[in-house]
Amino acid sequence: MGKNGLTHLDSNDRPQMVDVSKKEETLREAVAEGRVVLPQRILEVIREGKTKKGNVLLIAETAGIMACKKTPELIPLCHSIRLDSASVTCDLDESNSCVVVRCKVVAKEVTGVEMEALTGVSVAALTIYDMCKGIDKGMRIEGIRLLKKSGGKSGIYCVEGTE
Amino acid sequence: MGKNGLTHLDSNDRPQMVDVSKKEETLREAVAEGRVVLPQRILEVIREGKTKKGNVLLIAETAGIMACKKTPELIPLCHSIRLDSASVTCDLDESNSCVVVRCKVVAKEVTGVEMEALTGVSVAALTIYDMCKGIDKGMRIEGIRLLKKSGGKSGIYCVEGTE
Amino acid sequence: MGKNGLTHLDSNDRPQMVDVSKKEETLREAVAEGRVVLPQRILEVIREGKTKKGNVLLIAETAGIMACKKTPELIPLCHSIRLDSASVTCDLDESNSCVVVRCKVVAKEVTGVEMEALTGVSVAALTIYDMCKGIDKGMRIEGIRLLKKSGGKSGIYCVEGTE
Amino acid sequence: MGKNGLTHLDSNDRPQMVDVSKKEETLREAVAEGRVVLPQRILEVIREGKTKKGNVLLIAETAGIMACKKTPELIPLCHSIRLDSASVTCDLDESNSCVVVRCKVVAKEVTGVEMEALTGVSVAALTIYDMCKGIDKGMRIEGIRLLKKSGGKSGIYCVEGTE
Amino acid sequence: MGKNGLTHLDSNDRPQMVDVSKKEETLREAVAEGRVVLPQRILEVIREGKTKKGNVLLIAETAGIMACKKTPELIPLCHSIRLDSASVTCDLDESNSCVVVRCKVVAKEVTGVEMEALTGVSVAALTIYDMCKGIDKGMRIEGIRLLKKSGGKSGIYCVEGTE
Amino acid sequence: MGKNGLTHLDSNDRPQMVDVSKKEETLREAVAEGRVVLPQRILEVIREGKTKKGNVLLIAETAGIMACKKTPELIPLCHSIRLDSASVTCDLDESNSCVVVRCKVVAKEVTGVEMEALTGVSVAALTIYDMCKGIDKGMRIEGIRLLKKSGGKSGIYCVEGTE
Numbered sequence: 001m002g003k004n005g006l007t008h009l010d011s012n013d014r015p016q017m018v019d020v021s022k023k024e025e026t027l028r029e030a031v032a033e034g035r036v037v038l039p040q041r042i043l044e045v046i047r048e049g050k051t052k053k054g055n056v057l058l059i060a061e062t063a064g065i066m067a068c069k070k071t072p073e074l075i076p077l078c079h080s081i082r083l084d085s086a087s088v089t090c091d092l093d094e095s096n097s098c099v100v101v102r103c104k105v106v107a108k109e110v111t112g113v114e115m116e117a118l119t120g121v122s123v124a125a126l127t128i129y130d131m132c133k134g135i136d137k138g139m140r141i142e143g144i145r146l147l148k149k150s151g152g153k154s155g156i157y158c159v160e161g162t163e
Numbered sequence: 164m165g166k167n168g169l170t171h172l173d174s175n176d177r178p179q180m181v182d183v184s185k186k187e188e189t190l191r192e193a194v195a196e197g198r199v200v201l202p203q204r205i206l207e208v209i210r211e212g213k214t215k216k217g218n219v220l221l222i223a224e225t226a227g228i229m230a231c232k233k234t235p236e237l238i239p240l241c242h243s244i245r246l247d248s249a250s251v252t253c254d255l256d257e258s259n260s261c262v263v264v265r266c267k268v269v270a271k272e273v274t275g276v277e278m279e280a281l282t283g284v285s286v287a288a289l290t291i292y293d294m295c296k297g298i299d300k301g302m303r304i305e306g307i308r309l310l311k312k313s314g315g316k317s318g319i320y321c322v323e324g325t326e
Numbered sequence: 327m328g329k330n331g332l333t334h335l336d337s338n339d340r341p342q343m344v345d346v347s348k349k350e351e352t353l354r355e356a357v358a359e360g361r362v363v364l365p366q367r368i369l370e371v372i373r374e375g376k377t378k379k380g381n382v383l384l385i386a387e388t389a390g391i392m393a394c395k396k397t398p399e400l401i402p403l404c405h406s407i408r409l410d411s412a413s414v415t416c417d418l419d420e421s422n423s424c425v426v427v428r429c430k431v432v433a434k435e436v437t438g439v440e441m442e443a444l445t446g447v448s449v450a451a452l453t454i455y456d457m458c459k460g461i462d463k464g465m466r467i468e469g470i471r472l473l474k475k476s477g478g479k480s481g482i483y484c485v486e487g488t489e
Numbered sequence: 490m491g492k493n494g495l496t497h498l499d500s501n502d503r504p505q506m507v508d509v510s511k512k513e514e515t516l517r518e519a520v521a522e523g524r525v526v527l528p529q530r531i532l533e534v535i536r537e538g539k540t541k542k543g544n545v546l547l548i549a550e551t552a553g554i555m556a557c558k559k560t561p562e563l564i565p566l567c568h569s570i571r572l573d574s575a576s577v578t579c580d581l582d583e584s585n586s587c588v589v590v591r592c593k594v595v596a597k598e599v600t601g602v603e604m605e606a607l608t609g610v611s612v613a614a615l616t617i618y619d620m621c622k623g624i625d626k627g628m629r630i631e632g633i634r635l636l637k638k639s640g641g642k643s644g645i646y647c648v649e650g651t652e
Numbered sequence: 653m654g655k656n657g658l659t660h661l662d663s664n665d666r667p668q669m670v671d672v673s674k675k676e677e678t679l680r681e682a683v684a685e686g687r688v689v690l691p692q693r694i695l696e697v698i699r700e701g702k703t704k705k706g707n708v709l710l711i712a713e714t715a716g717i718m719a720c721k722k723t724p725e726l727i728p729l730c731h732s733i734r735l736d737s738a739s740v741t742c743d744l745d746e747s748n749s750c751v752v753v754r755c756k757v758v759a760k761e762v763t764g765v766e767m768e769a770l771t772g773v774s775v776a777a778l779t780i781y782d783m784c785k786g787i788d789k790g791m792r793i794e795g796i797r798l799l800k801k802s803g804g805k806s807g808i809y810c811v812e813g814t815e
Numbered sequence: 816m817g818k819n820g821l822t823h824l825d826s827n828d829r830p831q832m833v834d835v836s837k838k839e840e841t842l843r844e845a846v847a848e849g850r851v852v853l854p855q856r857i858l859e860v861i862r863e864g865k866t867k868k869g870n871v872l873l874i875a876e877t878a879g880i881m882a883c884k885k886t887p888e889l890i891p892l893c894h895s896i897r898l899d900s901a902s903v904t905c906d907l908d909e910s911n912s913c914v915v916v917r918c919k920v921v922a923k924e925v926t927g928v929e930m931e932a933l934t935g936v937s938v939a940a941l942t943i944y945d946m947c948k949g950i951d952k953g954m955r956i957e958g959i960r961l962l963k964k965s966g967g968k969s970g971i972y973c974v975e976g977t978e
Contacts, residue, residue: 058504072884448630550830595834725885
């Protein structure tokens with residue numbers, strides 16, 4: 001392990017995909033969240049255009065799930081693992097003028113799946129941006145974070161206020 | 164074009180990669196930005212571990228550039244285009260306890276490159292998360308947005324306060 | 327060029343991506359079609375479950391568009407080109423107990439885009455199979471073929487009966 | 490599970506990669522089949538040009554095997570699994586003027602491998618189309634279907650007439 | 653440009669995909685070469701097993717061509733470009749106990765194609781290793797280098813002794 | 816198995832990804848090596864430009880690790896496996912005017928990981944070439960070979976002189 005607890009860097013600070021061959025295979029879950037903050041014009045289109053909203057959000061959900069599977073291609077030192085489940089939900093939160101994106105990933109594996117969940121959220125959010133940017137480019141992606149994580153020796157991680 | 168100006172959905176709200184064969188090839192640039200907000204323990208490690216900091220941030224920059232090239236694989240309706248330049252910078256901002264990630268992309272193309280710039284920022288930020296999550300999982304990715312865009316018939320887009 | 331007019335094999339019958347550097351860049355279009363023939367139980371589910379139908383078919387359309395962009399990764403000797411437009415439609419044809427899949431691709435390029443259109447149809451059809459196989463595995467994918475092609479020196483190709 | 494038995498859609502008809510973490514790992518096999526129907530001119534070239542035939546069909550077989558491994562990238566809700574074996578055969582059937590493509594996939598896994606086998610057949614067939622389209626574009630891909638499937642709790646699936 | 657002429661690092665030694673938007677599109681060609689040095693047992697199998705030799709070498713040639721198209725995914729700071737032609741030849745050189753691998757790439761582009769040619773050679777050579785390693789693991793890959801390059805403002809590069 | 820012990824070709828010399836479903840899962844390790852031989856001008860830049868050297872070599876190490884994960888996409892008949900660890904080191908060897916690249920891969924798997932280690936070395940070496948080719952194109956990649964391998968029924972493989 002590298003100095004200062006950065007497990008991805010070896011003792012000479014070179015990159016490495018850390019050895020997990022001694023770790024135990026357990027059921028691991030992770031839930032991540034993020035928000036796409038919407039200018040008024042986009043909020044209206046998504047709220048009123050019922051069919052359309054379904055489509056924009058559904059395509060974003062599909063893209064998010066596909067991105068979970070691509071995580072080890074994107075994040076250099078992330079392990080290629082076999083996911084047992086992945087789902088993404090995009091919900092319009094009108095009172096906060098945003099779409100709330102959540103991703104849950106499950107795997108019986110030797111490493112955690114938080115990066116897969118965070119990547120799923122990020123790509124779903126980017127897809128919403130892409131599909132609405134013709135209306136207004138002033139969207140912002142905010143608050144991408146891990147909400148919960150279980151499995152593995154570090155135990156349960158849970159953000160306060162998340163049941 | 165779909166109703167309500169959502170150009171990615173056709174008149175029956177089906178997905179489509181919109182036709183850009185009639186658009187003019189011009190020099191297009193986009194700059195996007197985001198922040199990885201760091202818990203105190205990670206901030207200290209990055210600040211004090213000079214060699215390490217270089218490495219964490221450099222690997223994130225490399226991952227961000229590679230992700231720019233993967234944008235059309237990730238975003239369903241995004242065009243595959245040829246990028247003329249891509250760069251990502253990750254800078255520690257101690258006073259705000261965060262790493263500021265910026266990505267600039269240039270292409271002489273028929274479509275804009277804002278999605279490539281936003282994807283570069285997102286993946287660089289996720290890479291920082293991945294490399295530091297062994298210390299503390301309480302990082303958050305905030306404020307991913309387009310700062311500037313030029314080229315194309317919609318003219319220059321520029322967030323206020325950005326020169 | 328190889329013997330017998332197989333342009334992908336050189337004079338010693340080795341594979342090659344044929345040289346298109348001398349070919350003219352023109353506007354090229356291709357339309358391909360295929361059908362997923364459905365057992366009765368799946369037909370009913372898709373016909374009655376209106377919301378669901380939209381979703382199954384929409385996810386298949388999205389997958390088909392993404393596959394168009396992956397064509398050169400899948401087909402060994404196919405050129406990597408920049409697509410100007412891609413769209414996939416999946417329509418339930420109740421009287422023939424099938425879903426009709428069509429894909430149209432447009433590119434201002436030096437090579438034709440028929441492989442992209444055929445690949446889009448194939449992957450959309452496979453996605454429908456995947457999403458409905460829990461109900462009945464007796465689906466069949468039939469009639470994948472090129473309907474129309476224009477652009478390039480070989481002129482317009484059009485299957486009889488297609489306007 | 491979604492209404493109507495569509496396991497890929499959750500109770501709100503959103504896409505999800507279904508949870509297989511509780512499923513048993515068993516030896517799973519799948520065999521799929523399809524045909525590329527050939528115009529006379531292509532049939533002759535493949536029949537007479539012995540060396541060439543070997544090459545066209547061998548490249549298609551290679552492409553089909555590589556596509557088996559790419560299945561989870563192409564089919565949005567398909568699990569990434571580890572294949573234990575994959576093979577594709579392309580045989581000229583002169584009396585029926587076609588190439589018969591078969592793909593067999595084996596995996597000790599928690600999910601079936603029918604999508605991998607069907608994808609292998611589809612991409613091998615598309616590769617034959619690509620390599621012969623310079624001669625005649627009138628080829629058609631027909632009859633892509635699952636022939637056999639074993640392993641997993643749904644038991645053995647076998648098309649009538651297939652031993 | 654970075655200090656010391658390393659164009660891939662900016663003035664702070666950060667990675668960047670260098671800006672080629674001002675460069676001229678010209679016809680660029682590159683030829684690269686390498687050798688797989690074979691232990692006696694493998695040499696004999698390839699020499700005597702005529703059918704097999706064709707297959708091993710043909711699959712390697714196919715893999716090499718496909719790898720040319722994957723170059724920008726593999727090499728972090730390499731531009732995604734559109735190749736006009738790619739071919740790989742694998743020839744048994746009995747007197748030197750090796751397979752000679754050559755790859756030629758052509759593109760009308762703003763950057764050179766030497767990385768594509770070198771990558772094609774490398775992956776074809778690795779494929780030969782993979783297909784023969786069951787017989788003997790003592791193979792070595794030697795002499796991967798650029799033989800010729802033309803197009804672009806740096807003029808013609810040609811290794812001595814290569815016509 | 817094919818004639819002559821080539822396990823990747825079946826009895827008719829067709830390609831196949833060989834069946835490993837009966838093989839035992841054991842801890843497998845592989846170490847591979849290669850060298851990038853440097854012209855004098857590049858050697859000096861890397862030796863003197865301390866910061867730069869770190870960066871060139873670090874980016875190459877990162878690219879090599881990422882390539883290990885891409886091995887089954889590049890090598891047609893290679894199995895997709897889950898790697899437990901991967902690391903690449905690039906060390907300047909001034910007395911021999913070269914960079915020595917080593918890659919170590921570990922996996923608890925049913926197949927060996929030598930192809931992953933050899934691919935990691937190859938892509939790290941190609942990345943060094945790419946980053947320094949603006950100075951001099953006369954680099955050569957030499958001596959890519961397997962140094963050590965353990966796990967699996969074929970026992971330990973070790974090149975003489977390697978401890």
